[in-house]
Amino acid sequence: QEVVSEESEEESNGVNLMEFSDEILLHILSYVPCTDLVLNVRRTCRKLATLCLDKSLTHTVLLQKDYKVNKDKVKQLMRDIGKEIYQLNLAGCYWLPSSTIDHVTRCKNLVKLNLSGCHVTSLRLSKMLSTLQHLRSLAIDVNPGFDASQLSSECKATLSRVSELKQTLYTPSYGVVPCCTSLEKLLLYFEILDRSREGFMLSGQLMVGESNVPHYQNLRIFYARLAPGYVNQEVVRLYLAVLSDRTPENLHAFLISAPGSFAETGATKNLLDSMARNVRLDALQLPKAWINGSGLLQHLKFNNPFYFSFSRCTLSGGHLIQRVINGGKDLKSLTSLNLSGCVHCLAPESLFRKAEDDIDSSILESLVVSCSNLRHLNLSAAHHHSSESIGNHLCHLLSRLKHLLSLALPVCSITDVAASVEKPPSTPNLVPQTFGRKVRIGIQTYPRNLGDQANQKIESSVFWALMGSLRFLETLEIIGSSFSSAMPRNEPAIRNSLPPCVRAQSVGDSEVAAISQLTYLQSLTLAQLPNILTGSGLVSIGLQCQHLRTLSLANLGMMGKVVYMSALMDMLKHCKCLRDLRLEQPYFCAGAQFFQALSHCSSLQRLCIVSRSGTLQSDAVMSFMANCLEVIMCHMFMGESLTVCKNLQQSIVRSFQAERPALNVVIFPLLHEDLTEVIRDVPMRHLDEITLFKSRVAEEPPNLWW
16 A cells, blocks of 8 residues: 555656646657657647647758658648648658659748759659749759750749759759849759760760850859769859859859869859959858969958868968968958868978978967867868977867867877877787788777776877867867778779878877767767777767767778777667768678677667678678668678678568668679769768768858758
């Protein structure tokens, strides 16, 4: 009787969710996917039925990461609340059939619509846009077969009122740009391949009959991102041709991201000269050939700049300070700066300087003082070596940037100067020096007492101090300055990698353990850390960084074996919020013990493993897929035979595709000659966000698109 009375007393003192105020309940419900709210939660009781249809919850519907949504759910959602939706994001919903888009016509009040990555034909687009008279923001893909002549007059009338357009091009075309006569923001993503599936070379010429007069007179933001290939360069020049004739007076952001060599022409030079005379910019990014060796930056005028990218430019630190930061004057408006691959940006001049020479700390200090509100900073893909002067280490100076949310650094920049000149400790007992044999897993080879290990070195290191000062950092990338992924885009897999920088030889487990101080860390990338001996620092991160969602590890420790496997498996047991995992390591053994540890990551959605000479166990993969119900992407590029890969891929698809509509599986030999053909069929969302390795810090201006 006493037990019963205690239980009844607890129940009477308990909190009933329905007793909360409407404001609190609405805040709680805002974290529930819209499909669940409308199709499930609102059917539980009258109060929730009313709250789930509140305008604050139905005004904006985001389905871009809802991998469980299917065509029937979208149809029912549009039927129930279509008229209440003002912003709809279906970006990357590649698994939805094109007929699903027809139901968007129920959303008569739509103002913003994102269909990037969705299958939409010209006729379907025309029918849909004809009914959306209030639309002002649109994102679409332009695929082969797109025909602007099929767009109705009602569709063109809608497009004439659109002020924001994001267009991803998979074929040479203007798309709907000529119809958008009121454009203020134009984002262009060029993903056109140089060769067709049949092997024919493609041309950058547009289709006959297409209008060549885009309307840019009201343009405020122009952004273009090019995938590798000459066709993309040819097509973007056609878009720029109109800009070179007359530069919009209100243009305040001009950004072109182009890999490799993108030569300047007479037309682009005229455009830049016109910009220097007529506009004041707030954001700038140009191909390296347009900046290198020119006095352009000296003539461009800036207003309150919030984003600069000089990625891969030969811009010296002297020019950076004098021409961009106005000699060290206040530039507190700048929140994002990308100096990736800018090898001389922290040196006074580049003429007689070697890339490996020490940086000039006074330049970095001027940068830190002037841009004290930086939130995103990328210094990767360069050798930024600090001198022995006390207090002038790169890590000491960066610790002053208290507002940083994301940071990318080369491995050689975080080492203590004294440690970098010493030879890394030899540990023959821990790591046998043989090459090519696979490491045994299941036996811990790292120190169990992580606190004792940490006290040995890291608390006195400059990197430990930096991590301690950036408590609110959410994204961190530590990438070797000579690292290159084994999976470059549109090319065969790289078989040989360059050796790490000499200064990076001492960076290993203790530096990784220092990262565990970042309590709010959400995304971590570690690549080419040569002195990883056991991976013990990974366990510290798993225990302390409980918000970690994205983890990318590449070429850690010796290349002949995976020396950190035991520590990685222990780490994964603590990563309950991990959603994306990318591993790139030669001789990686994806066996039963690894997948058993990975199964503890209950939130995992996407897995990518890239391993030259790597092996996998098919039964272990199938068991993992059965246990981890949230996984919708499994990409493995290993050393197995084509037959083994195909059989496993078919088994996964056959077993799980029906219950996971978004499932995307690619299992293929890494060094196979047809790898590029396989890669081209991967949905752009996965390819761009996880499968291909790249630095993502300050890659684009913040909040470029919603």
